[in-house]
Amino acid sequence: MSTTESHVHGIGQSIKRKEDDRFIRGKGTYVDDISLPGMLHMAILRSPLAHAKLVSIDTTAAAALDGVVAVITGADLAAHNLAWMPTLSGDTQAVFVTDKVRFQGQEVAAVVAESAYVAYDALDLIEVEYDPLDVIVDPRKALEAGAPLIRDEKEDQTDNRCYHWESGDKGATDAAFAKAAVVVSLDTHYPRCHPAPLETCGIVADVNPATGKATLHLTSQAPHAHRTLFAIVAGLPEQNIQIKTPDIGGGFGNKVPIYPGYVAATAASLLIGRPVKWIESRSENLISTGFARDFHMSGDLALDNDGKMLALRVKLVSDNGAFFADAQPTKFRAGLFHIVTGSYDMPVAHIEADGAYTNKAPGGVAYRCSFRVTEASYLIERLVQNAAYELGTDPAALRFKNFIKPEQFPYKSATGFEYDSGDYPRALELALEQLGYNQLRQEQKKLREEGKLLGIGIASFTEVVGAGKSKEYDIAGLKMFDSAELRVHPTGKAILKIGVQTQGQGHETTFAQIVASELGIPSEDVVVQYGDTDNVPYGLGTYASRSTPVAGAATAVIARKLREKGRTLAAHLLEVSEEDLEWETDHFSVKGAPDKKVSIQDVAFAAYTNMPDGMEPGLEGVHYYDPPNMTYPFGSYLVAVEVDEGTGEWKVRRMVAVDDCGVRINPMIVEGQIHGGLTEGYAIAAMQLIDFDEEGNCIGGNFTDYLIPTAWETPHFETHETVTPSPHHPIGAKGVGESATVGSPAAYVNAVVDAVRHLGVTNIDMPVTSAKVWQAIQDAKT
Amino acid sequence: MDINVTVNSKPTSADVEPRRLLVHWLRDDLRLTATHVGCDTTSCGACTVLVDGTPIKSCTLLAVQANGREVTTVEGLATNGQLHPIQAAFKEEHGLQCGFCTPGMMMVTAALLEKNEDPSEEDIRWAISGNICRCTGYQNIVKSVELAAGQIKAERADATTA
Numbered sequence: 009m010s011t012t013e014s015h016v017h018g019i020g021q022s023i024k025r026k027e028d029d030r031f032i033r034g035k036g037t038y039v040d041d042i043s044l045p046g047m048l049h050m051a052i053l054r055s056p057l058a059h060a061k062l063v064s065i066d067t068t069a070a071a072a073l074d075g076v077v078a079v080i081t082g083a084d085l086a087a088h089n090l091a092w093m094p095t096l097s098g099d100t101q102a103v104f105v106t107d108k109v110r111f112q113g114q115e116v117a118a119v120v121a122e123s124a125y126v127a128y129d130a131l132d133l134i135e136v137e138y139d140p141l142d143v144i145v146d147p148r149k150a151l152e153a154g155a156p157l158i159r160d161e162k163e164d165q166t167d168n169r170c171y172h173w174e175s176g177d178k179g180a181t182d183a184a185f186a187k188a189a190v191v192v193s194l195d196t197h198y199p200r201c202h203p204a205p206l207e208t209c210g211i212v213a214d215v216n217p218a219t220g221k222a223t224l225h226l227t228s229q230a231p232h233a234h235r236t237l238f239a240i241v242a243g244l245p246e247q248n249i250q251i252k253t254p255d256i257g258g259g260f261g262n263k264v265p266i267y268p269g270y271v272a273a274t275a276a277s278l279l280i281g282r283p284v285k286w287i288e289s290r291s292e293n294l295i296s297t298g299f300a301r302d303f304h305m306s307g308d309l310a311l312d313n314d315g316k317m318l319a320l321r322v323k324l325v326s327d328n329g330a331f332f333a334d335a336q337p338t339k340f341r342a343g344l345f346h347i348v349t350g351s352y353d354m355p356v357a358h359i360e361a362d363g364a365y366t367n368k369a370p371g372g373v374a375y376r377c378s379f380r381v382t383e384a385s386y387l388i389e390r391l392v393q394n395a396a397y398e399l400g401t402d403p404a405a406l407r408f409k410n411f412i413k414p415e416q417f418p419y420k421s422a423t424g425f426e427y428d429s430g431d432y433p434r435a436l437e438l439a440l441e442q443l444g445y446n447q448l449r450q451e452q453k454k455l456r457e458e459g460k461l462l463g464i465g466i467a468s469f470t471e472v473v474g475a476g477k478s479k480e481y482d483i484a485g486l487k488m489f490d491s492a493e494l495r496v497h498p499t500g501k502a503i504l505k506i507g508v509q510t511q512g513q514g515h516e517t518t519f520a521q522i523v524a525s526e527l528g529i530p531s532e533d534v535v536v537q538y539g540d541t542d543n544v545p546y547g548l549g550t551y552a553s554r555s556t557p558v559a560g561a562a563t564a565v566i567a568r569k570l571r572e573k574g575r576t577l578a579a580h581l582l583e584v585s586e587e588d589l590e591w592e593t594d595h596f597s598v599k600g601a602p603d604k605k606v607s608i609q610d611v612a613f614a615a616y617t618n619m620p621d622g623m624e625p626g627l628e629g630v631h632y633y634d635p636p637n638m639t640y641p642f643g644s645y646l647v648a649v650e651v652d653e654g655t656g657e658w659k660v661r662r663m664v665a666v667d668d669c670g671v672r673i674n675p676m677i678v679e680g681q682i683h684g685g686l687t688e689g690y691a692i693a694a695m696q697l698i699d700f701d702e703e704g705n706c707i708g709g710n711f712t713d714y715l716i717p718t719a720w721e722t723p724h725f726e727t728h729e730t731v732t733p734s735p736h737h738p739i740g741a742k743g744v745g746e747s748a749t750v751g752s753p754a755a756y757v758n759a760v761v762d763a764v765r766h767l768g769v770t771n772i773d774m775p776v777t778s779a780k781v782w783q784a785i786q787d788a789k790t
Numbered sequence: 791m792d793i794n795v796t797v798n799s800k801p802t803s804a805d806v807e808p809r810r811l812l813v814h815w816l817r818d819d820l821r822l823t824a825t826h827v828g829c830d831t832t833s834c835g836a837c838t839v840l841v842d843g844t845p846i847k848s849c850t851l852l853a854v855q856a857n858g859r860e861v862t863t864v865e866g867l868a869t870n871g872q873l874h875p876i877q878a879a880f881k882e883e884h885g886l887q888c889g890f891c892t893p894g895m896m897m898v899t900a901a902l903l904e905k906n907e908d909p910s911e912e913d914i915r916w917a918i919s920g921n922i923c924r925c926t927g928y929q930n931i932v933k934s935v936e937l938a939a940g941q942i943k944a945e946r947a948d949a950t951t952a
Contacts, residue, residue, distance in 0.1 A: 024881055031889030032877040034824020034864035038890065041823040124814075125807070206828040206836055206890040206924050257826070257890030258924045290829040512888025512925045680884050683927035711833030711922070719928035720919040 016594055017532065018525030019739060022676035026516045026532075036255040039210045040287045042225050047212065048077055050273050050286040051127035053117040053134050054296065055109040058145075058367040058704020059158070060138035062105050062116070069133040070119055075126035078280060079134065080118045080272060082106035090275055093241045095333035096265055096484050097341075099170070100162075101370060102331075103268040109138065110158055110330035111369050112704050113295035115268040120276045120284055143704040144168070147327035147364035148304060158330055158365040170332040170363040173341035175423045181358035184319035188310035192395045197773050198383045200302035200327065200368070200698040201691075202294050202714065203375040205511070207257020209267055209297055210287035213274040217281035223250045224274060229263040229509050230549025233486055235541045237266055242274060253539035259511035260688070261373035264335040264551050265298050295709045298335070299368075299698055300375030302327040303383045307348075309391045315399050317410045320349055320357040320422075322387065326372070328363045334372030335551070336379040337481040337488070343380030344472050346423035350388035351432045351470045351642060352410040357422040367704045376688055376749035378473045378552040389467040389754035390771075397765060402449075403758075404440060407468050408433055418735075425472060427640045428742075429732050431668070436468050436644040439666040442728055443646045448662075456766065461651035462661075463763025466644065469751030473743040474557025474639040483548060490554065491545035492562035493630040494523065494570055498616040500609030501533045507547015508559040509539050513745060514677045515555060519563055521673050522739065526567030527574075528594025528608040545630050553641070553743035556673065557734075562633035564738035569629050574611040577627075580620040581606050639734045639742035643667040645686075645755040651763040656782025658760050660690070660723035665752070668730045670742035678744050679727055685748025686725050691717045692749070693756035695775050764788070793857040797822070798866030806853045812846075813837045815853035816863060824864040824893045828922065835921030838894035839863050845901040847920075864893040867900065875941035876900055876934075885934030887925035894921050899935050907943050909935070 017023045030036050067079040082104035085091040092100045104115045117134055121127035142156045149155060150168040159165045185191060212225040222244055228234050231251040239246035256263065273286040288297070303324050310319040326342060328334065336343040342361035349357050374380070392410075396403035411432040412419045419427040440446075445464070452462045478487035491507040504523055506515065520534035538544055547559060571591065578596035579586045582604055589596045597605035606614075615627035648662040665686055672678045695715035698708040708714040733740025753774060760776050761769060768788030772780050794803050797820060806815055816822045816839070827849055828836035837848045840862040867874040876896050879885070886892040895918060902909060902917040909917065914935045915928070923931060 025884065027889070028881040028886060031886055031892050032864075032873065032880050032896070033868065034822075034893050036824075036889050038823075038826070040827070041817075043818070043821070125809070204924065206834060206888070206922060207826070208828070255889065257828075258888040260924070290831070290834075512890075514887070676884050680887060680926060680930060683929045684887065684925045685927075687927035688924070710831045711829045712831050716833075716922050716924070718919040718922060719915040719932065722928050725927065725929060 016524040016528055016530045018521050019671065019673050021521065022674055023517065023521065023531065025514050027514065038207055038255050038257050039212060039225050039227050042212045044212060044214055044283040047283040047285055048120050048122060048280065049124040049127045050118050050120045050276060050284050051124065051131055052115050052269055052292065053131045054113045054292065055105065055116050056112065057109055057138050057140055058112040059141040059143045060109045061141060062108055063137040063139050065117060066135040067117065070130040073126065073130045073133060075122040076119055076130045077122065078120040078276060080120065080276060085275065088275060090242065090271060093266065093271055094484065095331055095370065096335045097332045098338065099332035101333055103271045107161055108141065111367050112706050113369060118272050120280065143367045143702065145366055145368060145700040145702065145704050147325050147366050150364040150366050151325065151362060158367060168365040170328050170365050171341040173361045174359065175346035176358040177356050178358045180356040181319045181321050184356050185308065185310045185321065188318050189313040190311045190398055191308055192391060192398045193308045194387065194391050194394055194771060195306045196387065196390065196771060198301045198303045198305065198386055199774055200299050201375065201696040202299050202698050203260035203262035203373065204294065204714065204716065205258030205260055205262050208288045208290055208293040209263060211270045211273045212283055212285045213277040214283040215274065215277040221248045221250065222274060223252060225252045225254060226270065227256055227263050228253045229259045229511060229551050231509060231539055231541050232507060232546045233483055233548055234266055236486060237484060241271060251541045253509055256509065256511040260376045261300065261335065261551055262298050263511065264373055265333055265371065267297055290711060291709045294698065294714055295706045296369050298371030298373035299329070300371065300373055301383060305383065305387050307387045307391050309395055311395055311399065315401050315406050315409050317352050317354050320354050322348055322359045324361045326361060326363045327366050327368065328372055329366060329368040329370040331370035332363060333370035335374060335483065337475065337483065338485065339480065340379065343374065344378055345380040345384045347381055347425055347470065347472045348384035348388050349421050349423060350385060351412060351468050353412045353416065354422050359423065368700060374552055376685060376746045378471060378746060381471055382750045385469045385750050386754045389469065390758065393758045403466050404436060404445065407436060407466065426637055427470065428637055428734050428736055430470065430640060430642050431730060431732050432468060432642060435642060435666045435668055435730050438728055438730060439644040439646045439664050442726060443648065443662060443664045448648055461653055461763040463649045463651060463759040463761065465647045465755045465757065465759025465762055467751050467755035467758065468644040470640055470642045471747050471750050472638045472640055473553035473746065474635055475552055475554055476635055477637065478634045486548060488548050489632050489634040490547040490558035490562055491630060491632045492559055492566050493545045494566045494628065496529070496570060496612045496627040498613050500529060500612040502529050503535050503537060504563060505537045505544040506559045506563065507545050508550040508555040511550065513555065513681065514674065518673045518677060519560065522560055522563045523567050526564050527571050553745045556741045557639045557737060557743045558633055558635055560741055561635065561738045562631045565633055566629050566631035569631065570627055573627060574608060576623065577611045577614045577619060578606045581610065581614055636736050639670065639737060641669040641742040641744060641747045643747060643751055645752050647755045647759040649759040649763055651760060651781060653785060656778035656785065658778065658781060662726065663723045664726045665748065666728045666730060667744065667747055668732050669744035669747060670732060670734045670737065671740035673741060681744050682727050682748045683725055685746060686752050687717060687722050688749045689752030690723060690756055693753040693774050693776055695777065697775050791854050793854055795856045796860040798862055808852065808854055810853045811849055812851040812853045812856050813848040816848060822863050822865050826890055826893060828890065833922065835894045835898065836891050838897045838921060840897055840901060843901065843904060845898045864896055867896065875945065876938040879938035879941060880934045883930050883934040883937055885926065885931045891921060891923045895923065895931055899938060903939055903942055907939060909939055
């Protein structure tokens with residue numbers, strides 16, 4: 009694979025993004041920008057209580073308000089069999105409350121009105137009587153005997169357990185621990201946070217009363233999957249549902265689930281016969297839509313006296329909220345958490361996970377991560393640092409000792425993953441060198457003598473992305489493959505249609521670059537289309553860093569198929585046999601006679617004007633790609649922080665990130681993805697928290713409570729790369745959108761703990777606020 | 791209430807409900823949808839526009855408060871189809887990903903560079919700290935602003951020489 013095909017602007021070139029031309033002019037089309045003739049506006053009434061019986065709803069005054077077209081309650085939806093809907097994890101979720109409220113912010117009723125202002129006015133006129141019930145916000149208490157039953161409507165549900173799941177070998181793990189010289193432990197909570205894309209969720213539902221066609225303009229990361237689920241939920245014929253996902257203002261996993269507002273707006277449009285727009289507010293987004301993490305983890309790492317890892321044992325309790333709505337493959341109840349052995353050659357491991365229902369919003373989305381890999385990466389990287397302290401070893405040295413070695417790939421992990429490729433020592437070496445690790449350790453020592461606190465944190469993560477293969481991975485039963493359809497026009501210009509969905513990743517640019525490298529059509533001549541289920545082939549959507557690993561592969565494969573057809577056409581045009589031809593960048597030439605050549609544009613023209621006898625006309629095709637394996641991006645992140653002992657305040661002095669995501673299609677875009685991921689990792693480590701009081705009131709329901717880093721707090725990042733191609737991916741790419749969010753939180757937290765470790769601090773849970781650091785220092789002193 | 795506002799250099803009159811927010815008037819009534827809404831608490835800055843040259847979060851100003859004033863949105867940045875140097879710089883330095891915060895970021899940049907033609911990184915980070923971006927980590931936004939500053943300064947120098 010050449011990366012220097014300059015004139016076709018293919019793989020390896022940092023060409024500027026095509027999509028920017030509309031965004032910088034303010035000409036993007038986000039869902040809220042859509043305005044249709046006769047469009048109505050919907051607003052949702054939400055429960056102020058977290059657990060309460062619904063006694064009565066009086067909508068009379070709201071319905072009578074001038075401009076109100078309809079008021080919809082759970083009873084109304086129940087009359088159309090729409091009061092409940094399936095979740096992505098095989099559970100059911102209330103669309104609107106019919107029996108009792110199960111979390112604060114749950115959908116109780118909606119108003120549809122001529123304007124959004126009137127709709128919100130009318131919400132104030134709905135009178136609801138609740139009968140409060142005991143609230144549970146701690147999943148460990150929820151699993152205790154005698155806890156109030158949250159899911160009392162489910163047959164056979166007698167407690168608040170939503171799943172129990174195990175992975176690995178318990179017997180072998182216990183045996184290894186029995187022999188271990190050293191065992192280090194860490195109890196930690198990976199707190200609940202929220203992806204909070206800057207654009208909230210919304211829909212413009214347009215059901216045409218004459219034709220029955222439902223056109224849903226939707227903030228969706230997975231338009232086809234949503235179409236199928238809508239067909240199942242609403243009972244609409246799937247051929248009459250068109251999901252259109254225009255420009256999406258960030259997703260980060262938040263736009264993978266189907267939300268009650270989508271269903272209600274669609275039902276309203278169907279019943280009223282006019283388009284209905286629903287755009288949630290920021291508070292609605294934070295309190296009711298897909299949260300992330302909320303894992304209470306307890307990890308034990310067994311090592312021998314030399315620091316060689318022997319076994320890993322993890323028990324975790326997952327807080328799933330009121331409905332089990334994690335967006336993840338069916339057979340893995342705790343997502344891909346069992347990648348928790350990380351970058352290390354771990355002989356055995358055992359993971360035990362229990363999911364609990366609580367009176368909190370449902371979700372469990374993969375927030376810029378591949379199905380719970382973030383929690384796993386955090387735990388092992390924190391444990392490794394603790395092990396280094398315990399053994400009196402340098403944390404980098406302990407990692408080098410235990411890394412899976414380059415020659416061990418493909419590597420079968422203790423919990424069943426087959427890592428495709430990696431060179432972990434090289435990435436860490438590069439990061440250490442760029443940071444000037446040894447000098448910094450010396451400076452740390454010197455500063456300590458002066459009473460100043462400097463800490464260095466390391467995280468050497470391994471991710472697992474690009475689901476499926478379809479045999480093992482699905483979402484709500486839909487197998488995880490993806491697709492690409494390539495149409496080359498007679499003049500040699502092309503349209504590529506893909507089943508994945510950009511939310512800012514730059515697919516219009518990078519996917520055109522794949523076509524350019526594989527088929528020789530300059531990327532500026534390739535238009536990339538997505539986000540319209542009537543127009544593009546079926547796909548499972550964009551999350552879990554799967555666009556490049558799956559749809560990117562599909563694109564490469566279909567481009568190669570068309571190139572092979574092109575070879576036949578070229579042989580016909582040049583009157584030679586196909587074996588006599590060779591392909592170079594953008595043309596076929598006769599071996600030994602390079603001047604005898606035809607360009608891909610000539611070939612495309614011939615496909616419509618001068619094909620050989622018997623050849624099917626045209627130069628188009630579609631490919632559905634079922635990956636043989638996941639891809640395993642990796643890297644090493646180093647963070648140096650300065651901590652003020654008096655206030656607990658910490659500042660990042662240096663952040664060095666070495667990422668290996670295999671072949672980089674557009675290095676500029678890859679680097680941008682890494683910057684964004686490192687920022688979200690910092691945000692999670694430092695400030696982002698969705699918390700609850702004992703009454704189940706959500707604390708963190710707006711941007712003054714749910715803190716997002718601005719340019720002022722965000723560190724400067726120093727990014728570097730190594731390239732270890734994926735051996736099974738057609739272009740060797742692995743996916744990169746989430747690596748930095750997965751890997752970096754542990755690096756930041758490790759750095760802060762490293763700064764105060766000598767004072768006796770062993771752990772600070774995220775978000776690592778200055779108050780918590782200060783308190784940890786005080787606690788250690790006493 | 792009747793209001794007269796100059797929007798992107800164009801005199802605009804309207805009868806608006808007193809409680810109508812400026813951002814809703816711009817987006818829903820004038821269909822200037824470049825200006826976005828990202829929060830309810832004046833925190834995110836996606837709705838930033840210039841009012842008499844000052845960056846204002848248009849979700850926190852009533853349309854009637856703009857009466858008699860001059861409002862500039864991203865739609866008013868380019869002149870005669872020619873991109874403003876800020877717009878060109880955001881593309882050049884990959885200062886945007888999903889594009890949702892971008893209009894607000896460009897408007898605060900415009901206000902910054904009007905006051906400070908040679909801002910330091912610290913000046914820039916402070917100036918854009920009322921605007922949230924969830925995609926870029928700000929680093930390339932800072933680079934975009936630096937590039938734009940250089941371009942504008944060079945253009946001004948050219949204009950002076952000419």
